[in-house]
Structures are given as structure tokens and as C-alpha cells.
Amino acid sequence: xxxxxxxxxxxxxxxxxxxxxxxxxxxxxxxxxxxxxxxxxxxxxxxxxxxxxxxxxxxxxxxxxxxxxxxxxxxxxxxxxxxxxxxxxxxxxxxxxxxxxxxxxxxxxxxxxxxxxxxxxxxxxxxxxxxxxxxxxxxxxxxxxxxxxxxxxxxxxxxxxxxxxxxxxxxxxxxxxxxxxxxxxxxxxxxxxxxxxxxxxxxxxxxxxxxxxxxxxxxxxxxxxxxxxxxxxxxxxxxxxxxxxxxxxxxxxxxxxxxxxxxxxxxxxxxxxxxxxxxxxxxxxxxxxxxxxxxxxxxxxxxxxxxxxxxxxxxxxxxxxxxxxxxxxxxxxxxxxxxxxxxxxxxxxxxxxxxxxxx
Numbered sequence: 001x002x003x004x005x006x007x008x009x010x011x012x013x014x015x016x017x018x019x020x021x022x023x024x025x026x027x028x029x030x031x032x033x034x035x036x037x038x039x040x041x042x043x044x045x046x047x048x049x050x051x052x053x054x055x056x057x058x059x060x061x062x063x064x065x066x067x068x069x070x071x072x073x074x075x076x077x078x079x080x081x082x083x084x085x086x087x088x089x090x091x092x093x094x095x096x097x098x099x100x101x102x103x104x105x106x107x108x109x110x111x112x113x114x115x116x117x118x119x120x121x122x123x124x125x126x127x128x129x130x131x132x133x134x135x136x137x138x139x140x141x142x143x144x145x146x147x148x149x150x151x152x153x154x155x156x157x158x159x160x161x162x163x164x165x166x167x168x169x170x171x172x173x174x175x176x177x178x179x180x181x182x183x184x185x186x187x188x189x190x191x192x193x194x195x196x197x198x199x200x201x202x203x204x205x206x207x208x209x210x211x212x213x214x215x216x217x218x219x220x221x222x223x224x225x226x227x228x229x230x231x232x233x234x235x236x237x238x239x240x241x242x243x244x245x246x247x248x249x250x251x252x253x254x255x256x257x258x259x260x261x262x263x264x265x266x267x268x269x270x271x272x273x274x275x276x277x278x279x280x281x282x283x284x285x286x287x288x289x290x291x292x293x294x295x296x297x298x299x300x301x302x303x304x305x306x307x308x309x310x311x312x313x314x315x316x317x318x319x320x321x322x323x324x325x326x327x328x329x330x331x332x333x334x335x336x337x338x339x340x341x342x343x344x345x346x347x348x349x350x351x352x353x354x355x356x357x358x359x
Contacts, residue, residue, distance in 0.1 A: 002279065002283075002285065004272065004275070004276075007275055007276055007279045007326070008275060010279055010282070010291050010292075011039070011043075011275060011278050011279060011291075013291050013292070014043050014045070014278075014282050014291055015045075015291075016045045016046065016158075017158055017159055017160035018160050018291050019040070019043055019045040019047060019161070019281075019282060020047060020104040020163075020164075020281065021046065021047060021048065021159075022047070022048045022049075022099055022101065022103050022104075022145075023040070023049045023050070023103060023104035023105075024049075024050045024052065024095060024104065024105050024106070024138075024142065025037055025049060025050065025051050025106050025108075026052045026082050026106070026108065026109040026134075026135075026138065027053075027106075027108035027109030027110065027168070028049075028051045028052070028106070028108075029051065029059050031108065031270060032108045032168055032227055032230055032273045032274070032277065033108035033109065033168070034062070034270070034274075035270040035271055035274030035277070036106060036108070036273070036277035037049065037051065037066065038069070038274060039271075039274040039275060039277070039278045041066045041069055041070045041075070042069050043070075045070075045072065046073075047070070047074070048073075048074040048076065049066075049074070049075050049076065050076045050078055050095055051075060051076065051078065052078045052080050053077070053078075053080070054079065054080070054081060056077050056079050059077070063075050063077060078091055078095075082109050082129075082130060082134045082138075083120050083126045083129045084120055084122055084129070085124075085129070085133060085134055085354075085355070085358045086122065086358065088134040088137050088141075089137065089141065089358040092137070092138060092141035092142055096141070096142070096144070096145060099145055100148055101145050101146075101149040101151075101152055102142055102146050102149050102163060103146075103163045103164070104164050104166070104281060105138060105142055105146065105165045106166050106168075106281070107135045107165075107166065107167045107168065108167075108168035109130050110127060110130040110169070111130070112127070112193065113127040113191075113193070113196060114193070116191070117185070117188075117191045125184055125185060125191075128185060128196070128199075128200065131169060131200040131204075132169075132203045132204055132207075133184075133354055133355075135204070136203075136207050136351055136354075136355060137355050137358055137359070139165050139207075139211060140211075140359060143211070143217065143220070146163040146217075146220045147163075147217065147219065147220065149163035150163050150217075150218075150219025150220050151219065160289045160290065161289050161290045162219055162220065162221045162287065162288030162289055162290070163219065163221070164220070164221040164222075164280075164281060164288075165211075165220060165221070165222045165223070166225060166280055166281065167204050167208060167223070167225070168225050168227060168277070169201060169204050169226065170197050170198075170201040171204070171205065171224040171225050171226040171321045171322055171323060171329070172226050172321060172323045172329050172331065173197055173201040173226065174198065174201050174202040174205050174331050174334050174335065174338070175198035175199075175334060175338075176337030176338045177337075178195070178198055178199045178202050178338070179195075179199070180343055180346045180347065180350075183203065183350050183351075184354075185199060201224075201226075202338065202347070203347065203351070204224045205224050205321055205331075206335070206338075206347050206348070207347070207348065207351050208222045208319040209222070209312075210344075210348050212310070212316075212317060212318050212319045213312075213317055213318060218316065218317065219288070221288045221316075221320070222318075222319045222320065223280055223286055223319065223320045224319055224320070224321050224322070225280060226322070226323055226324055227268075227324060228267070228268060228273075228324030229267040229268070229324075230267065230268055230270060230273045231267050231269055231270065276326065280322065284307070285307055285308050285326075286308050286320045286322065286328070287307075287308075287310070287315055287320060288316070308320055308322065308326075308327070309328050309330065310328070311330055311331075311335075312330075
């Protein structure tokens with residue numbers, strides 16, 4: 001379980017060989033994604049980053065700041081809506097037309113549906129689409145580039161990191177009783193906040209584990225991370241236009257933040273979340289290669305140390321379920337119950353059914 005001091009020490013030791021050379025970010029213009037992108041680019045290594053988002057002109061200043069922080073960085077803006085599967089496929093095709101390999105797919109776009117279900121033009125709930133369906137499509141479509149990146153890593157002595165797929169969501173919140181016959185939660189009785197969170201968490205973990213278990217993807221690291229309570233505006237985005245919710249939250253947030261600081265998992269700043277995400281991107285603690293793994297005392301070692309374990313309890317071939325403190329969880333009991341009567345197969349089959357028109 002790495003402390004914040006260990007995370008910072010590890011990040012300070014990142015070399016050009018440890019950092020990704022080509023990366024794709026969704027959610028990189030706000031909150032955790034934005035903080036992570038800032039930290040990654042500021043490392044100062046040569047890197048090309050595709051930043052996917054909407055309303056490009058409003059983010060021009062931020063993109064210019066990124067470029068100013070690292071003269072070796074190439075920042076490419078891709079205008080697109082990642083709540084739509086058709087748009088996501090178009091964006092993937094554009095990236096694949098320009099790149100031969102990829103080192104990082106970082107996905108953090110999304111918000112909490114406090115205003116209730118709101119469908120996209122394709123018939124899927126917007127928050128479900130952003131939290132899982134389009135993330136699954138991004139991983140599915142960009143895997144050829146990630147595999148190529150893994151092949152390059154194994155044959156290139158100057159590269160010391162495996163390509164990574166990182167989904168920032170709610171690792172550890174998986175549940176055994178999610179509605180397998182209604183995974184998009186179309187029924188009003190299924191669309192509650194806690195059920196929504198548990199279903200998306202389970203979908204992320206199980207589908208990433210499905211991809212990680214494919215021998216073709218052995219050189220790619222898959223991570224599902226729960227960053228904890230981060231002081232962003234994600235809650236404010238979840239209300240319908242004209243709702244009183246955001247106004248109420250702005251009034252009560254200072255009081256909530258005060259008491260949360262005394263909880264077991266106090267909130268952290270976006271900056272700290274960015275540092276933790278940079279650790280996920282570059283540390284060898286979570287499979288493959290990367291910056292040396294810290295031991296119990298936080299001392300960097302060239303080899304060994306306390307590496308995290310995958311969902312299956314190993315070093316690879318499965319997804320890393322990383323909790324807010326950086327420790328890995330193996331929620332076997334929950335997933336074993338979920339998998340009864342072919343639950344895993346149903347989940348993967350339904351995901352592939354949703355993705356089929358776009359692959």
C-alpha cells in the first residue's frame with residue numbers, strides 16, 4: 001500500500017524509458033483526467049497525447065498551458081462526444097489512421113446521474129455510456145495499437161513500461177446482484193444511484209478482466225481504479241438543467257468537506273489524484289515494467305518489492321482492481337456469486353452485443 005510520499009518519490013524517478021510515448025485521454029479537460037494529464041505532460045519527456053473532448057475552443061487555453069509546460073510534448077485535440085458509440089468508433093478510427101502503436105489509454109470521463117436517466121440518441125443512458133459502454137469500445141478498438149506498443153516494449157531496450165488501459169471509476173464497489181438482464185438499467189426500478197454505481201463498477205472490472213485474460217493481450221496492463229473522494233465538480237454535473245441541486249450542493253459542500261476530513265477516507269485534491277494516477281501509469285507495482293517498485297519502507301528497489309496482485313491473485317493475465325489507498329483488491333466472493341449460472345459470460349456477451357454494430 002504506497003503512501004503519498006512513496007508515490008511522489010516514484011514519480012520523481014520517472015525517466016523517458018518509463019513514460020508513455022503515445023497516449024489517449026478521455027475526460028482530460030476536467031477533474032481527475034485533467035490533473036493527471038497535467039502531471040504526465042509536466043514530467044518533461046517526449047510524448048504525443050490525443051485529448052478527446054467537446055467544445056474545443058473553450059479548452060484552447062488549457063491545451064496551450066500543456067504545450068508550454070513541455071516543449072517535447074505534442075498535444076492533439078480530437079473533437080468528439082464519448083457518450084456516443086458511433087462517435088467513439090470514429091475517433092478510434094482517426095487515431096488508428098495516424099498511429100502504429102499506443103502506450104496509454106486513460107479513461108475518466110463521466111458524471112453522477114443525480115437528475116435521473118437521460119438517454120443518448122443511440123438509446124443508452126448517457127452516464128452508463130460514458131462510464132462503461134464507450135470505454136469498452138475504446139479498449140476494444142485500440143487494443144491492436146496497445147499490442148503493438150507491447151511488442152515494441154519487449155524488443156526495445158530503451159523502453160521500460162508496458163502499455164496500459166486505465167479506467168477511473170469505482171473499483172471495489174462490484175456487487176453480485178446486479179441486473180444481468182438489464183445492464184443498461186432501462187427499468188426505473190433498476191436505475192438507482194447505488195445500483196448504477198455497482199453495475200458500472202462490475203462491468204468495468206469484469207470486461208477489463210475478460211480482455212486481460214486473452215493471451216494476445218499479455219503485454220498490456222489493465223487497471224480499474226477507484227481514486228476515492230476527489231474534490232471536483234463531478235456532482236454538480238449530474239443534475240438536469242434548471243435543477244436546484246447544484247445550488248444546494250454549493251451551500252452545503254464546505255460543511256461536508258469539513259467533516260469528511262475526519263473520515264477514514266478523507267477527500268483529496270485533484271492535484272493529489274493526478275499524482276496517484278501518474279503512479280498508476282508509470283509504476284511497476286501494477287504489473288509489467290515501469291519505475292522500480294517500493295518496498296515496505298518506501299525505499300526504491302531495482303527489483304522485487306511488494307507488487308500489487310491482479311483480480312486472479314497473480315502478476316498478469318487479469319485486471320488490477322486498485323482502491324483509493326493504492327492497494328489491490330480481489331473481490332472473489334462477490335464475483336463468484338456474480339458468476340453463478342454464467343453471470344460473467346452473460347455480462348461479456350451483452351457487452352459484445354452492444355459493441356457489435358461499432359466494431
